[in-house]
Amino acid sequence: MSPTHRPPxxxxxxxxxxxxxxxxxxMPAGDVTEGVVRIGGTIRRPHQRQSRAVAEYLDWLEDAGxxxxxxxxxxxxxxxDVLTFVPGRCAAAVPxxxxxxxxxxxxxxxxxxxxHGASAGFVPRAHPFPPHPVPRRADRHDAAELVCHLDVTPxxxxxxDGRAAGLVDFDLAGPSTALRDSYNTAMHWVPLCDPADAWPGWEGLDPYRRLRIFADAYGWDREERRRLPGLGVDAGTLTHERMRHxxxxxxxxxxxMWDEGVGGLILRRRRWLQANAERLLDALLA
Structure with a gap:
């Protein structure tokens, strides 16, 4: 890739x-960032401590095509921060x-x-992402890190035209792994949660069928599919710690969000993943 010449x-x-x-x-308020507005063809967002790292990441993605x-x-x-407006339709708070x-x-x-393909090779040298005070636990599967979006919600x-065309709100972007980011996406979109916590109107969806659709479309290999239930349980433990912090x-x-009960939702999801691990694996590996 030959980077575009632009000011720092x-x-x-x-x-x-x-x-x-x-x-x-x-613009609709996110879970964390408020005060986002659209002016003409631009989006204006409050500047945050990770803003420069995100800007450097967005430059990389542009150069990557x-x-x-x-x-x-x-x-x-x-x-x-001033960003280009990405035209299209996004889901409401209740999709x-x-x-x-x-x-x-x-x-x-x-x-x-x-x-993830476009992100490969990006290392934020001039403006590293701020370290998180509750670090992710490394294991032998997570040696290679990739800067990811980490908040691909509806x-x-x-x-x-009925298809995903773009991503916005890169406020939570940072180093992770492709599997963790794609699992997190599936968690929101399937969704993977206790049915009691599903959005109104989503209770009757088949999470096992939808997980298989996502897995095939993203392209998880067989080993990644075997890891999914356990990875989700571990992610729930870390997410609960981070949200509380x-x-x-x-x-x-x-x-x-914590006062509204997100901690309990995370723990219920964790228990649901543990209880339904075999059914999830059957759907992923059949």
Missing amino acids: VEARVYAPADGEASDVEL FEGSPRFLGRDDEGR EEWVQSEELLASVGRLVRRL QNVVVR NAVALGGGWAR
Whole structure:
């Protein structure tokens, strides 16, 4: 890949072009980041400690030819990060019925696979991602790290013509592994959870069929499929620790989610994965 010559991310200042639209549209608030607005063809987001690392990652994806992510344009005169607007449709906080489409589910798997291919080789040298105070436990399967999105929820996937076309909200991006990121995507989209915690209208979906659709579309190999239930249980333990830490240390949306019971949801998911491990493996390996 030959990188595009552009100023360093810290030096980019966004200046609106003459005649650029100035109407402000408040975008739906995410679980953590609030105050995101659309102005013309741009998205303005509050600057955060990982913003420069994310900007460097988005530059890499652009150079790699990945068309499904926003482009970092700089910071505006209010200090906000300015990104290109990715046109399309995203799910609401409670995803609508159209989000249940199996064709859409498969296209999400393919999009995430393309993202991981484009991410290969990226090392954020100028602006490393801030280390997490509750680190991921390494094991022999996780030696190779990959910068990933890590939050591919229905609300963060841009859909056009019934298929996943782009990803937004890279606030949680950082080093992980392709398997963990793709599992996390399946967790949201299948979804993999206690049926009591499914979104309204999603209770009747077949999680085993949907997991197989995602696995085939993403392209998990047989060993990765065998690892999935155990990986999900381990991920639940780590996620619970991180959510509890963030609620206390960072407050804001993290504290709100914790107060609303996300900790219990995570533990119920963990128990559901343990109880249904054999059925999940049958679906993945049949």
